[in-house]
Amino acid sequence: MAVRDGVVAWLGDDSVGRAQFPDADSVDLDGAFVAPAFVDSHVHLTATGLQLTGLDLSAATSREQCLRVIADHVAANPGQPVWGHGWDDSLWPGGQTLTTADIDAVAGQHPAYLSRIDVHSAVASTALRNRVSGLLAVAGFDPQLPLSAQAHHLVRAEARRLLTARQRDDARRAALDAAAAAGIVAVHECAGPQIGGVEDWNELRCTDDGVEVVGYWGEAVSTADQARALIETTGARGLAGDLFVDGALGSHTAWLLDPYADAAGCRGNTYLDTDAIAAHLFACTEAGITAGFHVIGDGAVTAVVDALEQTVERFGVPAVARCGHRLEHLEMVSAQQAAHLGEWGITASVQPMFDAVWGGDDGMYASRLGTHRAATLNPFAPLASAGVRLALGSDSPVTAMDPWAWVRAASHHQTPGSAISVRAAFGAATRGAWRAGGIRDGVTGTLVPGAPASYAVWDTADLDVSAPADSVARWSTDPRSRVPALPNLDPDRPLPRCRRSVHRGVVLHG
Numbered sequence: 001m002a003v004r005d006g007v008v009a010w011l012g013d014d015s016v017g018r019a020q021f022p023d024a025d026s027v028d029l030d031g032a033f034v035a036p037a038f039v040d041s042h043v044h045l046t047a048t049g050l051q052l053t054g055l056d057l058s059a060a061t062s063r064e065q066c067l068r069v070i071a072d073h074v075a076a077n078p079g080q081p082v083w084g085h086g087w088d089d090s091l092w093p094g095g096q097t098l099t100t101a102d103i104d105a106v107a108g109q110h111p112a113y114l115s116r117i118d119v120h121s122a123v124a125s126t127a128l129r130n131r132v133s134g135l136l137a138v139a140g141f142d143p144q145l146p147l148s149a150q151a152h153h154l155v156r157a158e159a160r161r162l163l164t165a166r167q168r169d170d171a172r173r174a175a176l177d178a179a180a181a182a183g184i185v186a187v188h189e190c191a192g193p194q195i196g197g198v199e200d201w202n203e204l205r206c207t208d209d210g211v212e213v214v215g216y217w218g219e220a221v222s223t224a225d226q227a228r229a230l231i232e233t234t235g236a237r238g239l240a241g242d243l244f245v246d247g248a249l250g251s252h253t254a255w256l257l258d259p260y261a262d263a264a265g266c267r268g269n270t271y272l273d274t275d276a277i278a279a280h281l282f283a284c285t286e287a288g289i290t291a292g293f294h295v296i297g298d299g300a301v302t303a304v305v306d307a308l309e310q311t312v313e314r315f316g317v318p319a320v321a322r323c324g325h326r327l328e329h330l331e332m333v334s335a336q337q338a339a340h341l342g343e344w345g346i347t348a349s350v351q352p353m354f355d356a357v358w359g360g361d362d363g364m365y366a367s368r369l370g371t372h373r374a375a376t377l378n379p380f381a382p383l384a385s386a387g388v389r390l391a392l393g394s395d396s397p398v399t400a401m402d403p404w405a406w407v408r409a410a411s412h413h414q415t416p417g418s419a420i421s422v423r424a425a426f427g428a429a430t431r432g433a434w435r436a437g438g439i440r441d442g443v444t445g446t447l448v449p450g451a452p453a454s455y456a457v458w459d460t461a462d463l464d465v466s467a468p469a470d471s472v473a474r475w476s477t478d479p480r481s482r483v484p485a486l487p488n489l490d491p492d493r494p495l496p497r498c499r500r501s502v503h504r505g506v507v508l509h510g
C-alpha cells in the first residue's frame with residue numbers, strides 16, 4: 001500500500017509497488033496485519049478519561065470490595081472531591097446496592113459522586129447532596145438509594161463543577177490517547193446539556209489530539225430554525241446521540257411496555273413522549289439535519305418508531321432517509337419495527353459488549369426482563385437483514401473502547417440467531433461507523449486507492465474467513481471467492497494488539 005498526502009495512492013503487489021515508488025519511505029510490517037482503523041460511534045470522552053485517570057470501580061466484584069476501593073482512593077487523595085464510575089451491583093453477590101450511608105462512611109465530609117456502570121444512576125455522599133438545592137423535590141430522589149432521572153442530573157452537574165479545568169483536560173487527552181492505542185482514529189462524542197454540559201463540549205472541541213472527534217448534541221428542538229441555530233452554536237454533526245427518550249435497564253429506567261420482572265409494577269422512565277419526539281424529528285428533517293435519540297426499552301422504541309412514521313407521512317421517505325437519522329442502543333426492537341427502520345434509512349448505533357456483559361440466561365437482562373424478553377435484546381442479525389445500517393461503539397465509559405472485543409461480541413452473540421459475521425461486524429465498526437457519522441463517499445473506512453489513509457497495524461495470530469455457526473454462511477468461505485480474511489476471534493484466542501494507528505497519513509499511536 002502506498003500513501004501520499006494522507007490518501008491511499010496505490011495498492012497491489014510488493015515488487016510492482018517498489019518499482020513504482022522507488023523513493024518512498026517504506027515500513028516493514030514484519031508479518032503484522034493492516035486493516036482500516038476503527039471508529040467508535042458512541043463515546044463520552046471526559047467521563048472515560050476521568051475513569052482512566054481517577055477512580056475506576058468497574059473491577060469491583062462485591063459491595064464490600066467497591067467500598068474498600070473508594071476508601072483507599074479517599075485516603076490517597078485527602079481533601080479532594082471524589083468522582084468515580086463503573087460499579088455494577090447486578091454482578092455482586094447478595095444483590096445489595098450502594099447507599100448514601102455506605103458512601104458517607106468511606107468518604108466522610110467529601111463531596112462524592114459515583115456513577116453506576118450505565119451512568120443512568122449514581123450514589124452521592126451527603127456532602128454532595130447538600131450542595132444541590134431543591135434535590136428532595138425532583139424526580140428520581142431517594143434519601144438512601146442511588147439517584148436517577150432529574151436528581152441524578154443535578155448531582156452530576158454539581159460534581160462536574162467541582163472538577164478543575166486541568167482535571168477535565170487531562171481526562172480528555174487520556175481518553176483520546178486510549179482510543180488511538182486501541183486502533184480507533186475517530187469517535188462520535190454524544191454530548192448534551194445533561195451529560196457534560198456545553199462547557200465540557202466547547203473545551204473538547206478545542207482539544208486537538210489527532211483522533212477525530214465528531215460531536216452529536218442531545219437537545220430537543222421543535223422548529224427548524226431552532227435546529228439550525230443549535231447546530232450553528234454547537235458545531236455538532238447532528239441533534240442526536242444521547243437525547244434521552246428513556247434510561248437504562250440496569251437502573252430500571254429503560255421505558256418498558258410491560259413491567260420489569262424484578263420490580264413489581266415498574267415500567268421505567270419516559271423522558272420524551274411521542275409528541276416531543278415527533279416535533280424534534282419534524283424540525284430536524286425540515287432543516288435537513290441528522291436527528292436521533294437514546295432509546296433502549298420497547299416502550300421507548302415504540303414511541304420513536306411511531307414518531308418516525310408520522311415524519312415519513314409528512315416529509316416522505318427520501319427526505320427522511322437523506323437526513324441519516326440514528327438511534328443509539330435500540331436494544332428492544334421488534335421485527336416489524338426493524339423492517340420500518342430499514343425502509344426509512346435509519347442507522348442503529350449499537351454496543352455489542354452490552355450483550356457480552358449483561359446478556360445470556362443468567363445475565364442482568366434476564367433478571368430485569370425474564371429470559372424470554374431478554375433473548376429478544378440487541379437483535380443484530382435481524383436488524384441487518386431488515387436493512388437497518390449498523391454502527392458499532394462502546395458507550396465508553398459504560399464498556400471499553402476495545403473494537404476487536406465488540407466485533408467478537410457481535411459475532412458471538414449470546415442469543416442464537418442474533419449474531420452477525422465477523423466481516424459484517426468489522427464493517428459496522430469501520431465503514432458503517434463513518435457512514436453513520438455522515439461520511440457517505442463510499443471509500444472512507446476502506447483501504448482502496450482514493451480512500452483516506454486511516455488504518456491500524458495489528459499483531460495477531462492466525463487470519464481466517466469465518467461465519468457464525470448458528471446461521472447460514474452469508475458468503476463463501478472458499479479462498480477463491482477472494483473474501484478478505486480477518487483475525488480469528490474465537491473466545492479462547494487473544495485479541496489482536498494494536499501496534500500502530502494512523503489517521504489520514506498521520507501516526508497517532510506507535
Ligand SMILES: [Zn+2]
Nearest residue numbers: 042190242395
Ligand atoms: Zn451514552
